[in-house]
Amino acid sequence: MVKEVLTYPKNKDILTQKSETVENIDDSILAIIQDMKDTLHNTKEGVGISAIQIGVAKRICVIHYNNEDLVLINPEITRKRGEITSYEGCLSVPDKYGFFQRAQKVWCEYTDENGRKKELSDGGFISRVIQHELDHLDGWCVVFDLVKED
Numbered sequence: 801m802v803k804e805v806l807t808y809p810k811n812k813d814i815l816t817q818k819s820e821t822v823e824n825i826d827d828s829i830l831a832i833i834q835d836m837k838d839t840l841h842n843t844k845e846g847v848g849i850s851a852i853q854i855g856v857a858k859r860i861c862v863i864h865y866n867n868e869d870l871v872l873i874n875p876e877i878t879r880k881r882g883e884i885t886s887y888e889g890c891l892s893v894p895d896k897y898g899f900f901q902r903a904q905k906v907w908c909e910y911t912d913e914n915g916r917k918k919e920l921s922d923g924g925f926i927s928r929v930i931q932h933e934l935d936h937l938d939g940w941c942v943v944f945d946l947v948k949e950d
Contacts, residue, residue: 802842803835803854805891811855815892818939819852819859822873825915829858829873833913836862837869846891848929850936853892861933865926875910875934877903878919886928892936902931 808815822829832851840849840862848863863870882904889897905923908930912918920930 801835801838803839805839805843805846805849805853806855808893811892814855814857815852815936816939817852817857819850819857819937822858822860822911825873825911825913829860830913832856832858833860833862833871836860840864840869843891845889848933849891850933852936852939859937861930861937863926863929863933865929870920871913872908872910872920872930872933873913875908875930875937877906877908877931877934879907879921881905882923884928888928888932890932900928900932902928906930908934 806814835854836849836851839854840846843849846864848861851858851860859874861872861875863872880903883901884904885899885901887897888900904927905921906927907919907921909917909919
């Protein structure tokens, strides 16, 4: 089901919460994941969404990657390499974009929706998306110096 994407500053109290670890992947977690996929697909520009952005303080993100939905449960960045400054937007801060310094490449360990432990290592755009979504899980809502407003 498509959910409302919470926005800053209106939903600041929710968006700045630190998300809780997922202990079991049960039907309720799978329903949250489906809601996240539906909501992400309903956005015009979104490539990633964290559960907190639909009001659920669980460590889950969904990223549209290689024409598939990549589900990261309890993701953790284990290594970083390089630095890059890039231009980003956020579904929770609509129509505003800013520059952020991020690692150029990350290694991320996570569990998928089937309970399998996995690792993703990639650079460039997907690396930025992973870092952005994990910021949300840690209660950091992207609020930045405005450089463009549509």
